[in-house]
Amino acid sequence: MAFEYAPAPESRAIVDLKSSYGLFIDGEFVDGTGTPFKSISPASEEVLAEVSEASEADVTKAVQAARRAFEKVWGPMPGRERAKYLYRIARIIAERSRELAVLESLDNGKPIKESRDVDIPLVSQWFFYYAGWADKLGYAGRGPDPQPLGVAGQVIPWNFPLMMLAWKIAPALxxxxxxxxxxxxTTPLTALLFAEICQQADLPPGVVNIVTGAGATGQALVEHPDVxxxxxxxxxxxxxxxARSVAGTDKKLTLELGGKAANIVFADAPLDQAVEGIVGGIFFNQGHVCCAGSRLLVQESVYDEVLERLKRRMGTLRLGDPLDxxxxxGAIxxxxxxxxxxxxxxxxxxxGAERWSAPCEIPDHGFWFAPTIFTGVTQAHRIAREEIFGPVLSVLTFRTPAEAVEKANNTPYGLSAGxxxxxxxxILSMAEQLRAGVxxxxxxxxxxxxxxxGGYKESGYGREGGRHGLASYLKEHA
Amino acid sequence: MASATQSLRRTLEGLPGVDAVGVEARAAGLGTRSIKTTSKQWAIDLAISMVDLTTLEGADTPGKVRALSSKALRPDPTDSTCPPVAAVCVYPDMVSTVREVVGDRLHVAAVATAFPSGRAALDVKLADTQDAVEAGADEVDMVIDRGAFLRGDYTRVHDEIVAVKEACGDAHLKVILETGELQTYDNVRRASWLAMDAGADFIKTSTGKIQPAATLPVTLVMLEAVRDYRIATGRQVGVKPAGGIRTSKDAIKYLVTINETCGDDWLSPDWFRFGASSLLNDLLLQRQKMITGHYSGPDYVTLD
Structure with missing residues (x-):
């Protein structure tokens, strides 16, 4: 007798996928002048849509539109009025959450349960939260009447496409x-759907501009003199x-970069929940998480027990169709x-580390990697030092709290720790000693x-979220 | 004696703790599994076969108990493919009535040991147990002494379970922890371990007389306990959530939780039961819906 779960796919019908998308500049969708590129579903390699590439000239148009909107509309607008637009965007995101979740899973490959239960709800919460700040900036810790910086050029990654957009756009606006x-x-589609939401919310043209493209487009944006x-x-x-290209200019810069977080399990831990935390820490979003707990540090006295529980739990992970x-x-x-x-x-x-992968069937098409752990890893192994950004956990051991701290901190990164x-x-003494942003x-x-x-060391600088996240978008009151 | 008490205390309090936020999040996550079509059909039949159809009221009469027993044998009189439930669960004085109807086709469970409070002298509890077994019960659902447990007298709880187990003879012993009174997940894990160590064949959440009765996170903690206990000792112990499980959707969440915590070995009426009364009719309605494609209504299942 075995309990098999029949396929339970979320319908794609809710998403109105267009065959091609333009750039969103000054409140309108316009064709880019670069070479269009295709966005595919990483789960099936199916082409989802063709997307415009923004050339340097297109980026300039977008920056000019943003500058005009900043000077004429958005900058002078009272905070309480800006808040109305942000609340409206937050509500529309919540209302269209299923559509956004399906599109995010299609384009990114992440499981629908994550886009549905984590990503999109957080996106909406981010806009609600910062909407509340718009008329209270005097309390943000930047003086009584802090002023905006102007035009922000923002470049985001593919791991949490819409969530990273929200983290960037909500506090800026x-x-x-x-x-x-x-x-x-590789993941431009939900940002373009967000552009439609900006239109639906009647956001004034030029306040939000979306330019799609690869590294060259990003470089043109960050190097643009009017940003x-x-x-x-x-x-x-x-x-x-x-950082090099911005050096010597007046531009303000925040960077949220890589990580190699230590997830530290002491002998007196609640073991079943710790195993859940280890699994969630490294296999959530296929490990495409900058703050992923990619180094497991286990106290030696419970090593065998933790490993046994971990492998058993990994055996229940279901890999496959992101929309199920x-x-x-999901897919890489x-x-x-x-x-x-x-x-x-x-x-x-x-x-010389020992590899163990969960026994998952790997689909024929698309990009997949079974959840994997490496045991027998030491600080000297590359997999203990370099960010893999995938579902791969390196397992190390420690004997005492002091050794745990030493190993956890012995990394060029410092974004998070558990x-x-x-x-x-x-908990309190560890939190005090760990050099990690979270x-x-x-x-x-x-x-x-x-x-x-936000991070320490090579994990970047500046903070996103909370009151601190506003500071990155405000001038200190003179 | 004092050292045996201390060693028992050390064993129980040395079990890994349970983080409440974590276990509730895990249970909620398991609750989001989407069980459809053939899996749902399979799960509903399994759930029906795991029901301990229960009536534990002061107002119970032989007539009421006979009706319930008939339903236990043929839950859906219009469909012979519908499986029977696992057992009928009653007070000891109703056991012989159940036996008259079900013969040896079903298990008969009796609550004993001064159910539900357990507030009686040990010899009264043992007499209660013997009475149930003599009347034909092959399963006994006992309650632990929660007062003794909460004041740290684990030995007393342990020894009482051992004595009741002996009084049961060949009958299976289900030990009710009354998790609603133990309150913390740490206590649930300790009481589970204590009951298993004392010889329980099943550990059961609740009497149904205290709120909250069974919850998914509590059952998850107990499933983790039986899984770990088998790894440690080689002996498999069953789990029975009781009280508060009323819908097919809820029952399926429990089956998913078994599946992803202990695996196949516990997905059987020999190792998992639902203590319930109204759950059965919802399972039957869902079962009819799966077969006919449309919902019928409360008049298409029997009331008893």
């Missing part, structure tokens, strides 16, 4: 800035290039990313618009 945003080239503020989320390598409501692990976002995950995993093998223990005082205790990967998020 609340503070009175206008934006030109470039979504990732006042650059916000980037993505890899540390690209973050470095951006029972799918836990691109062939390129899959190659990177495979390459680093092979390095793990070559360096601590699992039933002892409250240990420390989760007895949970992992929890996000809230009120909570600032």
């Amino acid at each position: 609340a503070a009175g800035n206008t934006v030109v945003l470039k979504p990732a080239e 006042d503020k650059v916000a980037f989320t993505g890899s540390t390598a690209v973050g470095r290039q951006i 409501k029972n799918t836990d692990i 976002n691109s062939a390129e990313q899959l190659a990177r995950i495979r390459e680093l995993s092979d390095v793990g093998d070559a360096e 601590v699992w223990t039933e002892k409250g005082s240990r 420390v989760w205790a007895n949970t992992f990967n929890k996000f809230d618009p009120t909570s600032p998020f």
